[in-house]
Amino acid sequence: MSDDLSVQAPFPGVFYRKPDPESPEFVQVGDDVQADTVVGLIEVMKMFQEITAGVAGKIVSFEVENEGAVSAGQVLLVVR
Amino acid sequence: MTGLTSIRRVLVANRGEIAVRVIRACHDLGIEAVAVYSEADAQAMHVREADAAVAIGPAPAKASYLRVEAIIEAALEAGCQAVHPGYGFLAENADLPRACVAAGLTFIGPDADVMTAVGDKVEARQMAEEASVPTVPGSGRLATPAEATEFAEQVGYPVMLKAAAGGGGRGIRRVDDSATLEAAFVAASREAEAAFGDGGIFVEKCIVDPRHVEVQVLADTHGNVVHLGERECSLQRRRQKLVEESPAPGLPEEVRDQLWAAATRLAAHVGYTGAGTVEFLVDSATLDFYFIEVNARIQVEHGVSELVTGIDLIAEQIRVADGQPLSFGQEDITFRGCAIEFRVNAENPRQNFFPSPGQVELLKLPGGPGVRTDTGLDSGDTIQPFYDSMIAKALVLGRTREEALARARRALAEFEVTGVHTTLELQRSILDWKLFTRAEFHTGSLDDFIVEWVARGDH
Numbered sequence: 001m002s003d004d005l006s007v008q009a010p011f012p013g014v015f016y017r018k019p020d021p022e023s024p025e026f027v028q029v030g031d032d033v034q035a036d037t038v039v040g041l042i043e044v045m046k047m048f049q050e051i052t053a054g055v056a057g058k059i060v061s062f063e064v065e066n067e068g069a070v071s072a073g074q075v076l077l078v079v080r
Numbered sequence: 081m082t083g084l085t086s087i088r089r090v091l092v093a094n095r096g097e098i099a100v101r102v103i104r105a106c107h108d109l110g111i112e113a114v115a116v117y118s119e120a121d122a123q124a125m126h127v128r129e130a131d132a133a134v135a136i137g138p139a140p141a142k143a144s145y146l147r148v149e150a151i152i153e154a155a156l157e158a159g160c161q162a163v164h165p166g167y168g169f170l171a172e173n174a175d176l177p178r179a180c181v182a183a184g185l186t187f188i189g190p191d192a193d194v195m196t197a198v199g200d201k202v203e204a205r206q207m208a209e210e211a212s213v214p215t216v217p218g219s220g221r222l223a224t225p226a227e228a229t230e231f232a233e234q235v236g237y238p239v240m241l242k243a244a245a246g247g248g249g250r251g252i253r254r255v256d257d258s259a260t261l262e263a264a265f266v267a268a269s270r271e272a273e274a275a276f277g278d279g280g281i282f283v284e285k286c287i288v289d290p291r292h293v294e295v296q297v298l299a300d301t302h303g304n305v306v307h308l309g310e311r312e313c314s315l316q317r318r319r320q321k322l323v324e325e326s327p328a329p330g331l332p333e334e335v336r337d338q339l340w341a342a343a344t345r346l347a348a349h350v351g352y353t354g355a356g357t358v359e360f361l362v363d364s365a366t367l368d369f370y371f372i373e374v375n376a377r378i379q380v381e382h383g384v385s386e387l388v389t390g391i392d393l394i395a396e397q398i399r400v401a402d403g404q405p406l407s408f409g410q411e412d413i414t415f416r417g418c419a420i421e422f423r424v425n426a427e428n429p430r431q432n433f434f435p436s437p438g439q440v441e442l443l444k445l446p447g448g449p450g451v452r453t454d455t456g457l458d459s460g461d462t463i464q465p466f467y468d469s470m471i472a473k474a475l476v477l478g479r480t481r482e483e484a485l486a487r488a489r490r491a492l493a494e495f496e497v498t499g500v501h502t503t504l505e506l507q508r509s510i511l512d513w514k515l516f517t518r519a520e521f522h523t524g525s526l527d528d529f530i531v532e533w534v535a536r537g538d539h
Contacts, residue, residue, distance in 0.1 A: 011437075011465070012437055013437075013465040014140045014465075014466060044435045044437065045427075045437065045465060045466075045467065045469040046468060047435055067140055067142065069120070069138065069139040
């Protein structure tokens with residue numbers, strides 16, 4: 001587990017895994033991501049901000065479901 | 081006070097300052113108010129101030145405040161006879177009034193069909209034309225650049241090219257002269273085809289540097305329609321209003337008369353009931369005005385109209401929904417002085433207005449003569465990241481605009497918020513901005529001022 005890297009919410013809000021309801025998810029478990037890969041959006045007070053992985057690796061799990069409430073620093077997904 | 085006949089308990093289907101505002105109106109009318117709350121709002125002021133409260137779901141609005149069935153269930157469970165939607169959330173979703181009627185509840189707002197009709201841009205524009213209310217000159221759907229050129233020559237440049245199937249600003253282009261029209265038409269049509277699967281384009285006259293002026297109307301179910309004057313709302317940042325005032329400074333009496341008449345004519349024509357707003361663009365140079373849209377709800381800035389008329393708009397909404405005729409006519413409504421509202425938001429204007437949710441350590445509201453504050457927060461409360469960024473509205477009333485401005489300076493100096501970033505410092509600077517104090521602004525002015533203000537830095 002020591003190789004696991006977490007991607008955290010930089011600020012609180014609602015986490016979205018898709019750019020809009022009709023589109024597929026930005027990324028899935030098993031996808032390889034780079035530091036600048038967009039992994040989701042966080043809506044804070046009606047403003048949508050793209051969240052990038054910040055680390056490189058393969059996505060192991062999502063810790064927050066689509067449209068789930070998140071607090072600042074909360075782990076969104078785990079990358080290995 | 082006129083007692084209400086059928087409404088004894090109102091479900092307030094909202095949160096924050098507007099929920100508190102509605103609860104206060106209910107209490108002034110001697111009726112009870114029931115709050116609804118998401119998991120994030122269990123401790124919120126609107127819950128504390130209400131006579132009862134019903135939990136309606138998780139924090140994200142989609143899972144709570146935007147659920148029609150949860151609102152109806154809460155109203156029935158709490159024994160309410162009526163539902164007040166506030167603004168935002170479900171306020172202009174006709175499914176709520178429809179569901180209310182189906183459940184035997186009174187919806188405090190316009191009829192569902194009227195709401196749907198005025199909410200449709202094309203239909204609203206058509207109804208405005210039927211009521212002889214001026215609209216922005218626009219073409220029908222055009223097939224070729226040549227047709228667009230012909231129309232543009234008629235109404236004069238600049239013009240806007242818009243997607244017939246449009247929305248969200250996509251496919252919109254401004255064209256300043258005939259030389260660039262053909263290329264712009266082809267590009268706009270291609271963009272519209274890609275975005276909406278329909279390359280249809282129409283052309284509208286572009287109103288350069290307009291002012292945004294809106295008229296507050298109030299109508300009962302007995303055919304009476306009155307207006308409560310106009311509000312000047314041109315000071316916007318990216319279409320978000322930051323400062324509003326009534327009356328609109330510098331508008332000649334005859335223009336105001338025409339605006340009022342146009343708004344009440346439209347409200348009567350569509351069969352509007354309750355409180356509503358008719359928005360117009362006013363050409364700063366010619367003072368010609370054009371209908372934009374009807375807002376079928378109470379608005380954030382309703383307080384400035386209340387201050388200059390002394391009428392409680394929320395209480396009137398409830399009386400109208402109760403089936404009562406308005407207790408006053410147009411001739412009974414008098415306007416005194418000048419009222420200005422400043423929206424204080426939890427945003428950092430020095431970081432591109434990035435939202436600043438979190439705990440408000442201290443909230444010190446201004447007071448004294450001619451000052452009103454509407455808020456849904458107390459010191460120690462938390463501003464949630466899930467909803468809008470409003471901390472409070474600070475309103476001032478003066479006998480003249482100068483007196484109102486002086487009161488605003490004093491009130492915003494008294495106003496203190498710690499724990500989160502706010503727009504307070506920007507609002508104070510706006511009071512020293514010559515174009516504001518001289519009322520020489522249009523809808524683009526504030527964006528320009530903010531760029532200068534940020535560049536100037538702290539001082």
